[in-house]
Amino acid sequence: MQLFIEQLLNGVAMGSIYALITLGLALVYGILRILHIAHAAIYTVGAYVGLFLFKLSGSLIIGVAGSMVFCALLGVGIERFVYYPLLKYPPYVPLIGSIAVMLAIEELCRLVAGPQILTFQAVLPFPQFQIGGITVSSTLTAVYCITALVLLLLWYITSKTELGLAMRAVSQDIPIADAMGINSHLIVSLTFAIGSAIAAVAGSLVGIYYNQVYPTMGTVPAYKTLALIVVGGLGSVPGAVVASLLLGVAETLLIGYANIPLPRDALAFIAMIAVLMWRSEGLLGSR
Amino acid sequence: MLLEVKNMHIAYGDIRAVSGIDFSIEQGELVSIIGANGAGKTSILNSIMGIVPLKNGKIVFENEDITSLAAHQRARAGIRMVPERARVFPRLTVYENLMTGVYGLRKTINLDVQIAWLYDLFPILRERNDQPAETLSGGEQQQLAIARALISNPSLLLVDEVSMGLMPKLVDQVFDVLKQLNDQRGLTILIVEQNAIASLEISHRAYVLETGAIVHQGMASALLEDPKIKEVYLGTGA
Structure with missing residues (x-):
């Protein structure tokens, strides 16, 4: 029982991290209807910049905040210089562009930081808990708190602010949003900035969680988060969060605890295939 | 001119x-x-x-x-427009659709007066205030599109x-x-x-x-x- 609860806690943490990465993808799909594969590369850059700034300054807060700013700019840059010029073509064109950007950024990370695995030794400034013989490490506490904070902030922005109203309007009809006085291109850029900043948080957290930062750390998340937004319902942010949490728990419990002889990473894709066969609109998608 | x-x-x-x-x-x-x-x-x-x-x-x-x-x-x-086929934002409520019409202008407009006026002009919108626009009939959507265009004067x-x-x-x-x-x-x-x-x-x-x-x-x-x-x-x- 104790092992089960510990695994469950780990699973929720895993799912939270998936959620942080998938959020950006769901936001971008929701607003531009493109599959932003390169988002996972932004997550990798987020880990590197976070680590670099942390080593330089000795402060984790500076590391993560700096990484968020850097990644927000990177995300906006990709939107302005890659996606925006390609939007007039069929959706597979920006998709190919996105894959190219993903590979380019991975290679750039390899060139700049080297192919080896770097360690990210940092203690997250969060308390450790001990409840009935079960230890909740400070890293787990950090993952829970940060994810909850990010989700709360995002919910607040999208549902309670004028910016959020504009984001939702733009995601439903860009020309008409423009005709309402909304600068939709600016809103699209802001959406990329928000999603990319969250990816930077995710990258730094994963780097610390596994104590590893390496150039291809975004490859598996790239495909897994793609499966997750399909499972959650394309463009549905709540759906992406639910699917991420479920996957984190399922991976940890079914494979880590119940010892089902499957590769851990296969689960997301099995879920995607199942969803595509029986509920193609996804868990929380419309239509 | x-x-x-x-x-x-x-x-x-x-x-x-x-x-x-x-x-x-x-x-x-x-x-x-x-x-x-x-x-x-x-x-x-x-x-x-x-x-x-x-x-x-x-x-x-x-x-x-x-x-x-x-x-x-x-x-x-x-310049404001009532688009062909209304094109209200389907997953925003009636009220939120109206709010898109004053995006960036909320401080310069007396919202209470404008909304009261528009809801008197199109009473059905008052009833539908909190409903997503996609649940409205074609005629109601058209009225919402007009109200959305008028709210900013x-x-x-x-x-x-x-x-x-x-x-x-x-x-x-x-x-x-x-x-x-x-x-x-x-x-x-x-x-x-x-x-x-x-x-x-x-x-x-x-x-x-x-x-x-x-x-x-x-x-x-x-x-x-x-x-x-x-x-x-x-x-x-x-």
Whole structure:
């Protein structure tokens, strides 16, 4: 029982991290209807910049905040210089562009930081808990708190602010949003900035969680988060969060605890295939 | 002159939609552009709004050349539109749809007064306040689209095929509202319509559009009596 609860806690943490990465993808799909594969590369850059700034300054807060700013700019840059010029073509064109950007950024990370695995030794400034013989490490506490904070902030922005109203309007009809006085291109850029900043948080957290930062750390998340937004319902942010949490728990419990002889990473894709066969609109998608 | 359009050309790739038309609207006028489906009417409105680019020509609004302004800047300048098929934001509530109409202007407008006025004009919207717009009927969506365009007190209202898909009774109601807005509030309105009779009946002047060119223009009352117009556009025969 104790092992089960510990695994469950780990699973929720895993799912939270998936959620942080998938959020950006769901936001971008929701607003531009493109599959932003390169988002996972932004997550990798987020880990590197976070680590670099942390080593330089000795402060984790500076590391993560700096990484968020850097990644927000990177995300906006990709939107302005890659996606925006390609939007007039069929959706597979920006998709190919996105894959190219993903590979380019991975290679750039390899060139700049080297192919080896770097360690990210940092203690997250969060308390450790001990409840009935079960230890909740400070890293787990950090993952829970940060994810909850990010989700709360995002919910607040999208549902309670004028910016959020504009984001939702733009995601439903860009020309008409423009005709309402909304600068939709600016809103699209802001959406990329928000999603990319969250990816930077995710990258730094994963780097610390596994104590590893390496150039291809975004490859598996790239495909897994793609499966997750399909499972959650394309463009549905709540759906992406639910699917991420479920996957984190399922991976940890079914494979880590119940010892089902499957590769851990296969689960997301099995879920995607199942969803595509029986509920193609996804868990929380419309239509 | 509130709006002046000079030598307007619009094309989609190689397909010419509008080729070199000129027209103008005075402050306080209600003007119609009538013509068959595919004559280029919607293209004209969309390019005044700025969501379809001009290939050539010039648009002057309140004595300022707005040809190079983006759509959102034109909206701020006081041009608002009721799009073809309403195009309300389907997954926003009625209230949120109205709020998109005052995006960035909430501080400069007395929202309570505007919303009370619009809900008196279209009482059904008050009942539907918290419903997603996609759950509204076609006529209700059309009313919401008009309210959304009016909430910011525009100086020019563009109305695109408002009669399309509406029951005849509703068409009359909507046109009555437009007439009232023009009469009582002095709102300048440009209507493009396939339903020539309904729009000519409330208009001061009208332009007749045929395959991207203006072929007739004049007072609406005169056009209604013109036998040639009657035969071709009003479908009543001579």
